[in-house]
Amino acid sequence: MNEAVAGEGIYAQGLDRVAANHAPLTPISFLSRAAAVYPDKTAVVHGERRITYRGFHERACRLASALQRRGIGVGDCVAIMAANIPAMLEAHNGVPMAGAVLNAINTRLDAATVAFILEHGGAKILLADQEFAATIEAALGRLASPPLVVGIADAELQGPPPPGDIEYEDLLAEGDPGFRCSQPEDEWQGICLLYTSGTTGNPKGVVYHHRGAYLNAIGNAITFGLGRRSAYLWTLPMFHCSGWTYTWGVTAVSATHVCLRRVEPARVFKLIAEEGVSHMCGAPIVLNMLANAPAADKVAFPQTVDIMTGGAAPPSAVIEAMEQGGFRVIHAYGLTETYGPATACAWQSAWDDLDLRGRAAYMARQGVRYLTLEGSKVADGETGAELPWDGETIGELMLRGNTVMKGYLKNPEATGESLRDGWFRSGDLAVRHPDGYIEVKDRSKDIIISGGENISSLEIEEVLYRHPKVLEAAVVAKPDEKWGESPCAFVTLHDGLEATAEEIIGFCRDNMAHFKQPRSVVFGPLPKTSTGKIQKFVLRERARAL
């Protein structure tokens, strides 16, 4: 740790790192500070439950202590499969406080995938929410040596009792509320393991370290404007990139976490009004759900709620509906590999006076690097050479810095491929505008090549979303004898409305270059991944079969 910088001379002599002036960066320091400064403030709300910061800290300490007493420590993995309940927040602190790595598992996965993850990550203990008992039991049945299962009961939930060998509260009772956690030996130590919801093959295990989690949490607090008076509603799954690191970022500023088991519009609106929610996150589908909620589900609230969205650009119609409903949308971009948000569409004062269409065009862009990310570029995927900032030349979006993952667990090939030549390759295709803002045009595999022209499926979707009858839309490539590929649109209409393919295609023709218009339109519900993303690979198969 004390290697001198070459040539630093007197500035490197007798000026070493010592315990007084160097400590590993770790987000678990946020909770102990919040508990010391605001012990009686409400840290976590879950239905009728209220947990103060003192209580939150004590419960995390108990969890860490109990885990250590059961032999968990550095190099071990503890998994959790749970909704956005207090135990998830406690695990994001208590597990790393014990020195271990937390593996939060996507609750929408099937038993076979859960079994694969538990085996691959080597979890020694699984914290299991009673809601997912059936999947968990089935997954455990597939394992030769299953982990110890700790069942989490929830007074808010009806249904079967929690699965497992011991109940979560009994585990906490084994622990010491005054447990003094040791800091990680090195901030590069692993803190979380998160599996990407790959569209083919087995999921890859992304490993986070303490340094990156600390920095992204702080980057989020600054970018999203979180403060002591903020109340953050958990509409984003915490298993998704550690809740985009807001699991720690909200605690960093001693704000209040408002838990939410399921994203149901009526419940969301009720909590916004009753708990004074100021901030929340979600994929565009969440915004869409709120914007299109039945009037009976909506509750008026006096504050403006900041909502950060990502995963896909929010269509202008959705932005408009959200603004009218009392929300302010900020568009961010990131991947599991970047601890969630890595860029955001930083607001420019010049946009203040634009009309909705004008603003939405800017807001659809993924924007600029977070303060805590080191660099971003749109580059040639082969050579890594940066491409012109002309808003037209499409290249691969690449990112670098301290909030890029440690790598893929037990997969040095994929890690090396992904992190080669100084940059993380996102696999997303983007342009860079002259003002430096990045706009993602598609995943590499989502671009449509028709008659030699690149067509962005996102661009067609943006037009489709503007059609008054369209609730959701997704466009993929359909094999075409003449053109190679042609755009095929899958559309869900608003309840009770009807439309013809001709009507939709005609609307597109009026609003885009003719060669881009969809050649086929299919109506019906869209298949989604467990994180709410539209499954384009399923749609591609359907388009192929048309």
Next chain:
Amino acid sequence: MNEAVAGEGIYAQGLDRVAANHAPLTPISFLSRAAAVYPDKTAVVHGERRITYRGFHERACRLASALQRRGIGVGDCVAIMAANIPAMLEAHNGVPMAGAVLNAINTRLDAATVAFILEHGGAKILLADQEFAATIEAALGRLASPPLVVGIADAELQGPPPPGDIEYEDLLAEGDPGFRCSQPEDEWQGICLLYTSGTTGNPKGVVYHHRGAYLNAIGNAITFGLGRRSAYLWTLPMFHCSGWTYTWGVTAVSATHVCLRRVEPARVFKLIAEEGVSHMCGAPIVLNMLANAPAADKVAFPQTVDIMTGGAAPPSAVIEAMEQGGFRVIHAYGLTETYGPATACAWQSAWDDLDLRGRAAYMARQGVRYLTLEGSKVADGETGAELPWDGETIGELMLRGNTVMKGYLKNPEATGESLRDGWFRSGDLAVRHPDGYIEVKDRSKDIIISGGENISSLEIEEVLYRHPKVLEAAVVAKPDEKWGESPCAFVTLHDGLEATAEEIIGFCRDNMAHFKQPRSVVFGPLPKTSTGKIQKFVLRERARAL
């Protein structure tokens, strides 16, 4: 850099630091980001001058490039002696961008001390503001091998031409505005050298590193609530702990720096009104000066201005006057050794409804550790054992974490003494209240021991400041045959007012324990250090001579 954490097993295999996922933390990254995201936004205001973020970045690049062309690099020191002008901000970026260490010299020092500092720090180049030409010339005359002197002219300033071998703008012209600075090889690399204004002996050179500067700048942005729309007025000298790291913190959030050559109330009020100032910092003497400014100097402004103060607790009378004048006071605490602010009196909602006296009593406390500091304790100075949180037991305030200095330059003994046993010893005596808030009672040498009782000079000063005729007050120990020591008060009255010693002592007697009341009162102006602190060691000598 790739040492695995012992026992991390699979979480340390094939998951090394590489260029894609690890970059040294450095505050110079803030300027390049601000220039990329907000190129046309006003970054720096200085009188009639307006510098955009693009311009600020280009000028810093030119400076770095010109310095490198003149042979400056890693391990070199560049000094600057300047008021709060744009060149100071440019130097805080351009010098570390060249790999070098910036030594900002207190402009109020005498020539002999400046000469000592230039020689001790080994500056190869000195950037010299024309205002301080006389002192600089005298200092250079004392040096066997003086540095290259770059004179900084200022259109805002009347007077003699700048000193030196070359003018600052000509130096910038030598540099490349497109200079690509390399990041520091290691975030532990030195970034700044700042000499403490010691009361005895030669000043000590405190060395900062990139990591600490980055983290404290971010800690400040979060603690002070800085954002893109903020305008920060430079009432705090930038040579003071790198402007408490706001030199970088303001840039981190792309806010606007408003320069200020001298703290003159009329100019301060004018800038607050005209530039929409939202944030500023200063010692209590600055608050006092603003609160007591002649009515003719005051200009009304619509906004509330957040003002962070430190160095001594703000007396309640000053807090009251500031609040009435449109300011909101936040009390922070730190030292040169901690990059400026290390603790702050974090607000509690329960204080909202208190009357001024009640609030001021809380606000006088130095508070709790910054988010970016690792730990703080009030401990036995000998053993380091933490003392009870009872608000009464006085011990030494100790701090630890990434925002504690690298050490004292060429002074391993002082470094070792100061950073021993895992903690930085502040030399300040404090108590810790049951709620965890720290309150500094005195510098070790400022405590008065009378009849075996410890008397806090600050406590007496707080009472003196409440006397309507008192403008400033300082209390020191006076040798006393009977009691060992007794409190001696030095008092400056408001212009045109008169008072007797009996009146002052009587007021104290009515407001404190009798054994604490001052036995002597001396009227007149108070001696100040170059950073505006009252020089208690001078007063102690005077008291001894009474």
